[in-house]
Amino acid sequence: MSADVIVVGAGLSGLYAAREVLRAGLEPLVLEADDRVGGRILTQQVAPGIDVEIGAQWIGDTHHRMRALAAELGIGTFAQFEEGEATYELLGSPVLRENEFHAAHRHELAALDQALERLDELSGQVPLEAPWDAERAAEWDAVTAARWLDSQQLPPVAERLLEICTVGILAVPMAEVSLLDMLYNLQTCGVGAQLFAESEGGAQTTRFDGGTSRIPQALAESLGDRVLLGQPVMLIERDETSVTVHCRGGLVARGQHVIVALSPTLASRIMYDPPLPGVRDQLTQRMPQASAMKAFLTYDEPFWRADGLSGQLISDIGPSRMSNDTSPADASYGQVLMFLEGEQARTFGRWPEAERREALIAEAVRHFGPRAASPTHYVDGEWSDRPWTRGCYNANMGPGVWTNFGRALTPPVGPIHWASTETATRWSGYMEGALDAAIRAAGEVATQLRR
Amino acid sequence: MSADVIVVGAGLSGLYAAREVLRAGLEPLVLEADDRVGGRILTQQVAPGIDVEIGAQWIGDTHHRMRALAAELGIGTFAQFEEGEATYELLGSPVLRENEFHAAHRHELAALDQALERLDELSGQVPLEAPWDAERAAEWDAVTAARWLDSQQLPPVAERLLEICTVGILAVPMAEVSLLDMLYNLQTCGVGAQLFAESEGGAQTTRFDGGTSRIPQALAESLGDRVLLGQPVMLIERDETSVTVHCRGGLVARGQHVIVALSPTLASRIMYDPPLPGVRDQLTQRMPQASAMKAFLTYDEPFWRADGLSGQLISDIGPSRMSNDTSPADASYGQVLMFLEGEQARTFGRWPEAERREALIAEAVRHFGPRAASPTHYVDGEWSDRPWTRGCYNANMGPGVWTNFGRALTPPVGPIHWASTETATRWSGYMEGALDAAIRAAGEVATQLRR
Numbered sequence: 079m080s081a082d083v084i085v086v087g088a089g090l091s092g093l094y095a096a097r098e099v100l101r102a103g104l105e106p107l108v109l110e111a112d113d114r115v116g117g118r119i120l121t122q123q124v125a126p127g128i129d130v131e132i133g134a135q136w137i138g139d140t141h142h143r144m145r146a147l148a149a150e151l152g153i154g155t156f157a158q159f160e161e162g163e164a165t166y167e168l169l170g171s172p173v174l175r176e177n178e179f180h181a182a183h184r185h186e187l188a189a190l191d192q193a194l195e196r197l198d199e200l201s202g203q204v205p206l207e208a209p210w211d212a213e214r215a216a217e218w219d220a221v222t223a224a225r226w227l228d229s230q231q232l233p234p235v236a237e238r239l240l241e242i243c244t245v246g247i248l249a250v251p252m253a254e255v256s257l258l259d260m261l262y263n264l265q266t267c268g269v270g271a272q273l274f275a276e277s278e279g280g281a282q283t284t285r286f287d288g289g290t291s292r293i294p295q296a297l298a299e300s301l302g303d304r305v306l307l308g309q310p311v312m313l314i315e316r317d318e319t320s321v322t323v324h325c326r327g328g329l330v331a332r333g334q335h336v337i338v339a340l341s342p343t344l345a346s347r348i349m350y351d352p353p354l355p356g357v358r359d360q361l362t363q364r365m366p367q368a369s370a371m372k373a374f375l376t377y378d379e380p381f382w383r384a385d386g387l388s389g390q391l392i393s394d395i396g397p398s399r400m401s402n403d404t405s406p407a408d409a410s411y412g413q414v415l416m417f418l419e420g421e422q423a424r425t426f427g428r429w430p431e432a433e434r435r436e437a438l439i440a441e442a443v444r445h446f447g448p449r450a451a452s453p454t455h456y457v458d459g460e461w462s463d464r465p466w467t468r469g470c471y472n473a474n475m476g477p478g479v480w481t482n483f484g485r486a487l488t489p490p491v492g493p494i495h496w497a498s499t500e501t502a503t504r505w506s507g508y509m510e511g512a513l514d515a516a517i518r519a520a521g522e523v524a525t526q527l528r529r
Numbered sequence: 530m531s532a533d534v535i536v537v538g539a540g541l542s543g544l545y546a547a548r549e550v551l552r553a554g555l556e557p558l559v560l561e562a563d564d565r566v567g568g569r570i571l572t573q574q575v576a577p578g579i580d581v582e583i584g585a586q587w588i589g590d591t592h593h594r595m596r597a598l599a600a601e602l603g604i605g606t607f608a609q610f611e612e613g614e615a616t617y618e619l620l621g622s623p624v625l626r627e628n629e630f631h632a633a634h635r636h637e638l639a640a641l642d643q644a645l646e647r648l649d650e651l652s653g654q655v656p657l658e659a660p661w662d663a664e665r666a667a668e669w670d671a672v673t674a675a676r677w678l679d680s681q682q683l684p685p686v687a688e689r690l691l692e693i694c695t696v697g698i699l700a701v702p703m704a705e706v707s708l709l710d711m712l713y714n715l716q717t718c719g720v721g722a723q724l725f726a727e728s729e730g731g732a733q734t735t736r737f738d739g740g741t742s743r744i745p746q747a748l749a750e751s752l753g754d755r756v757l758l759g760q761p762v763m764l765i766e767r768d769e770t771s772v773t774v775h776c777r778g779g780l781v782a783r784g785q786h787v788i789v790a791l792s793p794t795l796a797s798r799i800m801y802d803p804p805l806p807g808v809r810d811q812l813t814q815r816m817p818q819a820s821a822m823k824a825f826l827t828y829d830e831p832f833w834r835a836d837g838l839s840g841q842l843i844s845d846i847g848p849s850r851m852s853n854d855t856s857p858a859d860a861s862y863g864q865v866l867m868f869l870e871g872e873q874a875r876t877f878g879r880w881p882e883a884e885r886r887e888a889l890i891a892e893a894v895r896h897f898g899p900r901a902a903s904p905t906h907y908v909d910g911e912w913s914d915r916p917w918t919r920g921c922y923n924a925n926m927g928p929g930v931w932t933n934f935g936r937a938l939t940p941p942v943g944p945i946h947w948a949s950t951e952t953a954t955r956w957s958g959y960m961e962g963a964l965d966a967a968i969r970a971a972g973e974v975a976t977q978l979r980r
Contacts, residue, residue, distance in 0.1 A: 220704045222928060225676060253671045253928035256704075312763050312800065313777065326764065326800065343814050347798045349761065349777065356913030357879065360920055363794050363817035369933075424933050428808065462807030469811055476927040477673060477704035482820075482875050 081107035081304070083523050084323045084333040086311045086348070089117020090134075091497040091512035091519075092339030093297040094147075096304060098520030099337075104527055107331055108301060109323065111310035111466045115298040118470055119509070121289030124455045128411060129289050130374040131404065132459030133470065134509050135415075136282035140268060141510040143517075144293075145284075151296040154287035156407035159380075162388035165445040167395055168238050173444050175387070183235050190236035194271035200257075201264035201271070206503040209262045210481045218258035219481040223248075226257045242392060242399045243274040247507075249368035249419040250474050259475040266506040281508065287407065290509075310466075313349045314338075314494065321493050335523045339497035339516065342473055342487070343367055344466070354491055361483035364476065365500065367469020371418040371427050373398065373438050373458035375450065380405040380412030382446045389414050391445040397426040397437045401445075411454075414442060418458075427460050434458065472507040473500045488518070493526075495519040532558035532755070534974050535774045535784040537762045537799070540568020541585075542948040542963035542970075543790030544748040545598075547755065549971030550788075555978055558782055559752060560774065562761035562917045566749040569921055570960070572740030575906045579862060580740050581825040582855065583910030584921065585960050586866075587733035591719060592961040594968075595744075596735075602747040605738035607858035610831075613839035616896040618846055619689055624895050626838070634686050641687035645722035651708075652715035652722070657954040660713045661932045669709035670932040674699075677708045693843060693850045694725040696871040698958075700819035701925050705871075710926040717957040732959065738858065741960075761917075764800045765789075765945065772944050786974045790948035790967065793924055793938070794818055795917070805942055812934035815927065816951065818920025822869040822878050824849065824889050824909035826901065831856040831863030833897045840865050842896040848877040848888050852896075862905075865893060869909075878911050885909065923958040924951045939969070944977075946970040 083099045085092045088110035096106035114120075120133040136158060137144040148155055163176035180187060204212045212218065227241060244252055247263060255263075264270050269280050286292060298305045306329070313324040314336055321336040338345045346362035353359075380403060382389050389403030398416035405413045416438050418426050426434050435456045442450035461470040475484075488501045497519040502511030534550045536543045539561035547557035565571075571583040587609060588595045599606055614627035631638060655663045663669065678692060695703055698714060706714075718724050720731055737743060749756045757780070764775040765787055772787045789796045797813035804810075831854060833840050840854030849867035856864045867889050869877050877885050886907045893901035912921040926935075939952045948970040953962030 220675065220702070222673060222676075224671065224928075225673075251671070251929050253707075310800065346794075347800070349763065349798070350916075353914070353916035356911065356915075356919070357875075360817065360820065360875075360913045363919065366811065366814035369811065421929075421933065424808075424811075460807065462811045463804070464807075465801075465804035468807070468814065477675075478702050478872075482872065 079107060079329065080332040081105045082334050082527060083107070084109065084321060084331050084336040085339055086323065086336060087117065087339035087498070088115040088294070088298060088305055088307070089339060089498070089512065090119060090294055090509055091499060091516045092337070093294055093301065093305070094513050095337045095339055095497050095516035095520045096301055097297060098517055099523060100301070102520065102524035104524065106301070106304055107333065108305040109309040109311055109325060109331060110305065110307050113307050115305060115307070116291050116294040118461070118467060119290045119294055120459070121291035122457065122459070124376060124457050128376055128455060130372075130413070130457045130459070131290055132372060134290055135285060135404070137284045137509060138281040139283050140280055141505065141508070143513040144510050147513065148286060148293065151293060153292050153296065155284045156287060158283050158285060159403045159405060160388065162383060162386045164388050164390040164392060167391070167393040167444065169234055169394065186233040186235040189233050190239055193230050193232055193236065193240060194274060196230075197261070197264060198270040201261040204258070204261045204265045206262075206266055209258060210484045212258065215258055215481050218261060219256045219479075220477055221257050222253050222477060223255050223257050223260035224252035226260070227252055238394055239392065240274065242394065245420040246400050246417060247273060248474055249370035249423070249471050251420045254476055255474045256477040256480065258480050262480065263507065266502070266504060266511070267508070268504065311348055313351065315351045316493055334527060335493040335495060337495045337497050337519045337523065339519070341367055341498050342500055344468060345496065345498070350494070355486070357483060358486040358491060361479070361486045364479045364483060365473035367462070367467070368471055368474055369420055369423040369427070369462060370470040371423040371458060371460050373416045373418060373434070374404065374456070375414045375416065375439065375442055375453040376455040377412035377449070377453055380409050381449045382412075385447065387446060389446070391441070393441065393445070396422055396441065397434065398422065398441055414446070416442070427462070431458065490522055495522050530558060530780065531783040532556045533785050533978060534558070535560065535772060535782050535787040536790055537774065537787060538568065538790040538949070539566040539745070539749060539756055539758070540790060540949070540963065541570060541745055541960055542950060542967045543568070543788070544745055544752065544756070545964050546788045546790055546948050546967035546971045547752055548748060549968055550974060551752070553971065553975035555975065557752070557755055558784065559756040560760040560762050560776060560782060561756065561758050564758050566756060566758070567742050567745040569912070569918060570741045570745055571910070572742035573908065573910070575825075575827060575908050579827055579906060581864070581908045581910070582741055583823060585741055586736060586855070588735045588960060589732040590734050591731055592956065592959070594964040595961050598964065599737060599744065602744060604743050604747065606735045607738060609734050609736060610854045610856060611839065613834060613837045615839050615841040615843060618842070618844040618895065620685055620845065637684040637686040640684050641690055644681050644683055644687065644691060645725055648712070648715060649721040652712040655709070655712045655716045657717055660709055661935045663709065666709055666932050669712060670707045671928055672708050673704050673928060674706050674708050674711035675703035677711070678703055689845055690843065691725065693845065697851050697868060698724060699925055700821035700870040700874070700922050702871050705927055706925045707928040707931065709931050713931065714958065717953070717955060717962070718959070719955065762799055764802065766802045767943050767945060785978060786944040786946060788946045788948050788970045788974065790970070792818055792949050793951055795919060796947065796949070801945070806937070808934060809937040809942060812930070812937045815930045815934060816924035818913070818918070819922055819925055820871055820874040820878070820913060821921040822874040822909060822911050824867045824869060824885070825855065825907070826865045826867065826890065826893055826904040827906040828863035828900070828904055831860055832900045836898065838897060840897070842892070844892065844896070847873055847892065848885065849873065849892055865897070867893070882909065941973055946973050
């Protein structure tokens with residue numbers, strides 16, 4: 079088979095890159111290893127009319143590309159439910175409603191706000207195109223985010239909250255990322271430490287009618303037979319003028335350029351001939367996928383709303399440390415999403431499902447009352463076991479990675495270009511970043527092929 | 530093709546595993562991606578009669594398996610040259626000879642000794658078979674080795690020396706490994722913090738006549754046509770009773786078991802069907818190969834010896850921070866090995882060779898005098914660019930990896946067994962560890978096939 083541009087991976091970034099390539103008047107061919115499109119987007123039907131979003135679920139107010147794409151594809155959106163009080167269960171205290179909690183911890187929460195302001199100020203100094211060029215990059219990349227948190231000497235409640243919120247974004251313990259990477263993650267979102275606020279500072283305000291999977295599915299439909307499923311790419315050969323992409327089943331695709339729209343760690347598993355430069359290889363050895371898992375409790379109705387609760391919990395007992403109300407727009411049933419992130423995903427993700435379910439239901443009962451004891455459905459989704467994903471939400475960098483290897487993240491290697499949300503400069507780690515990266519990669523290709 | 534046991538990788542660990550398999554009365558087949566055997570062992574001829582060891586070079590006094598293997602293969606050994614004074618260039622001071630340096634820094638060096646004793650005491654608490662079971666594992670795995678060093682508040686000279694020696698062993702900055710991993714690295718050698726002493730506490734006392742490569746070459750010869758070169762393994766399929774291993778060129782090898790004798794990061798690049806468990810996959814995403822490079826200056830004779838110098842330098846100016854006299858046993862020529870490790874390898878490894886050579890020669894002149902200005906030969910060797918290695922000396926673990934994922938390092942996955950020095954419990958990271966891992970992996974296979 080042949081095309082102008084071979085795209086590896088039919089996640090959001092790969093599909094959107096193919097669309098951009100097509101719009102530039104070039105012919106793309108998308109090779110997807112899995113038997114479905116969507117990558118880290120996966121809407122799963124639990125029962126007729128009941129869905130869960132195992133993967134990406136929300137967009138935010140400034141996710142303009144995603145909003146435009148949904149509009150173009152005719153996919154409606156609805157607002158995340160945000161009414162009512164959250165519930166807090168921290169440092170040995172019984173569950174408190176948000177107003178009680180705020181009243182009890184006024185001073186600690188003020189200290190937290192100050193810490194967030196300091197984070198804002200620091201993250202504002204990280205140049206998104208070149209985090210290694212931040213004036214204090216060497217200093218920030220030599221320490222972990224956990225060490226920074228320790229150095230703040232926050233009151234325990236404030237420290238715990240900041241840590242829970244950070245792990246909620248990075249999906250790894252703060253000891254596993256450098257301070258520079260944490261600051262980059264705030265800065266790439268353009269909303270700074272607001273990201274720690276409820277609804278993640280505008281990152282999680284909006285959902286899609288019928289589920290997020292409709293977006294990659296619609297993109298794939300528009301590409302038609304330019305998307306091939308069940309084609310794991312094993313080898314990419316290149317010479318001066320072309321690339322040859324070999325799939326497991328024997329399919330060979332030739333093109334002028336290739337866009338690898340996989341997370342860096344998955345991109346590293348393809349064999350490249352000639353081999354990639356060492357700096358690029360050592361970078362991808364150092365960008366592990368994080369550890370996130372979503373567990374959904376579905377009920378006949380969102381009964382907590384009547385109690386004035388938002389369905390958002392914060393807990394340091396767990397198993398889940400945060401939750402969200404993910405009921406549908408019409409509230410025709412109730413659903414709580416309980417996040418398992420970082421060590422929570424690693425610990426409880428390895429439990430037998432029945433035990434994990436039981437522990438999560440017990441937690442929901444503590445926060446939302448006895449009606450939480452009887453969900454109609456329980457579903458959870460683990461990503462590290464999935465061979466074509468191997469971890470969510472995205473990649474993280476420990477100390478030394480940005481400054482020593484970051485320069486190799488986005489530049490093409492000859493005719494090989496890199497997409498995936500990890501290579502975005504805006505909203506890296508989010509669906510919006512997947513589009514940002516796709517536009518850049520497709521732009522690189524189009525510029526060269528137009529010469 | 531078929532055999533009882535397929536071995537992936539003809540580095541020392543793979544070759545030795547194949548030998549052990551053969552000794553157990555089973556038939557091995559070794560598939561090597563490269564066009565040579567030896568992996569991270571690479572003796573390179575610079576000119577007739579002049580060699581350099583681009584890779585592994587030394588064994589130590591307690592490397593009993595390596596000593597026995599060399600004796601069995603009829604490969605002689607000789608002692609590392611250890612006479613004379615080292616030279617020190619630290620914290621803005623001009624180059625001092627060892628005696629001057631020790632006299633000038635008596636108190637700082639006493640503080641260093643105390644810090645090493647503390648490290649010894651801590652590392653003694655790490656169980657080699659299960660570092661995650663150390664009583665303080667959670668605490669030690671939540672911080673970087675750099676943070677531990679900071680907490681010691683050592684005098685600057687002592688701190689700098691400890692850092693240089695640590696990077697000399699780990700080949701990554703101390704900020705990139707957890708304290709637990711650093712302690713594990715000391716404990717696995719069984720000599721504790723002696724490893725920081727000159728000649729690395731018995732890890733670097735002895736060399737091989739004719740070069741280290743003679744060992745894998747002799748092993749490969751003894752295996753005959755059971756070793757196939759130029760066969761990159763891309764896919765390992767398994768079922769209840771067999772494995773099928775697919776190479777790039779189309780070769781298919783069937784066996785009952787497979788031993789993957791690659792570093793964890795390279796092992797992760799093979800496609801497995803069915804896929805490996807998520808915990809194993811996330812582990813290998815988090816075990817990057819370190820960054821080491823060796824540069825050799827060859828001279829007509831080891832002229833520094835006549836000046837009472839050992840050829841060992843310590844410098845915080847660099848490019849090299851440590852060196853060794855690697856002249857041959859008969860001193861028929863002189864040779865200084867200048868190590869580039871961690872950030873030194875990353876920074877200077879990316880310079881054009883001529884500039885790197887010039888900077889290293891200038892450093893040698895500072896330490897060994899004007900005769901160092903005119904080497905007869907300069908050779909350096911980089912490992913991250915080599916597609917079948919991708920970094921030396923071995924893998925390291927950042928915070929959280931041992932405690933969250935370490936349990937998945939050595940256990941077989943069905944008929945798939947893991948070798949490579951990274952999976953050893955004794956002398957992990959060294960040639961001795963490659964044998965230790967090979968013996969374990971071959972033993973697992975033999976036990977099961979004898980049932």
